[in-house]
Amino acid sequence: MVKPGVLTHNARADLDNISLWLAEKWNVKVLDNFLNLYEAKIAVIARHPSRYPLIQPSTGLRKAFLTKHNIIL
Numbered sequence: 001m002v003k004p005g006v007l008t009h010n011a012r013a014d015l016d017n018i019s020l021w022l023a024e025k026w027n028v029k030v031l032d033n034f035l036n037l038y039e040a041k042i043a044v045i046a047r048h049p050s051r052y053p054l055i056q057p058s059t060g061l062r063k064a065f066l067t068k069h070n071i072i073l
Contacts, residue, residue: 002046011073018070034067041066 007015015038022031045052045064052062055073064072 005042005046038066038072041072045072 019031019035022034041064045062049062052064055061055063061073066072
């Protein structure tokens, strides 16, 4: 079962800032790789949310590592 996710305003801003930084400091290929990794991880989270540790039981918030520097809540 696919669960709907919520991309908050803060999460969107973080993703935009990371994207800008990668494009400016690295290159578009690195940015594309990051965004592909992000989209793939979101798809897995949507299909199998219980694979990831519950960090806030009252809200159902879970944590998934995307890279060693980025997590998805």
